[in-house]
Amino acid sequence: MTATKNSEPRGRPRSFDMDEAIHTAMKLFHRRGFDAVGVAELGAELGIKPPSFYAAFGSKAGLFRQAVERYAAGEANVFGRALAKGGTVTEVIERMLHEAAKIYPEHDGIAGCLVIDGARNSADAEACAIIASFKKSSRKTLRDFIATEFPRQADELADFLVIALGGMSGAARDGAGVRTLKAFAAAASRAFRTETTR
Structure with a gap:
């Protein structure tokens, strides 16, 4: 407690x-x-x-x-930062992915995302539950936002983004730099846009 x-x-x-x-x-x-x-x-x-x-x-x-x-309440909240600038769902999501590409390689001198990787492989049930709760809340926030324009695909697209961000965080911790992650963010943004037009 x-x-x-x-x-x-x-x-x-x-x-x-x-x-x-x-x-x-x-x-x-x-x-x-x-x-x-x-x-x-x-x-x-x-x-x-x-x-x-x-x-x-x-x-x-x-x-x-x-x-x-x-x-989660600070600069590392890539969705919050992207949403604050407004725009359509696809514009905000593209901005979010590019924010992650800039922040994950080195945020305050540390790579990756604390929410995504802070309790990875942890043996502590309470720490894992804390992170699971944050991840669940973050996914719901993404899903609900996507549903404002693409309700039929909201769950699938939210899962896509959660996996993409997790991969970006892991790659950053393994040494991937801004250039590599920006290229991935651009590709993921194209994939997201394509899925919304199906």
Whole structure:
């Protein structure tokens, strides 16, 4: 369970910045994945001892959830960035794929997408459930948006995009650069457009 301001223990105020702590944890989880980052390392990076860590976040998974929430609400939300500029469904989707091609190779010095890859192959059920929930919500958002113009194909096209973004994130983590991913984004955009005209 994630600690909130209302559940903070009484007594001495925190001696660390929660906002900065979540940002630091987000970068660690993004770079190495959930399982590879231990509580001791997090405590050392955040400058807090285990009792303060657990009082603030409840668990490593609690901090992970907050880090993923921070990540998904920021610049890495490629769909949100694309949608903000308006346009038709096909225009927004094409823009989203190209945003991913720019961000995934190196976002804040780290490749790939935290939401897609943060708990890949994790043995922790809670971390996997957190990521599964974010992925489900993201797919529904895409599906509902596509359905505004292409209701009959919305599910199929949403699945296509989820797979495309997952592949782009994985390729970026394996070293694919902006040029390679932009070429893929262009091809995926053409495929999306073709499917909408069937």
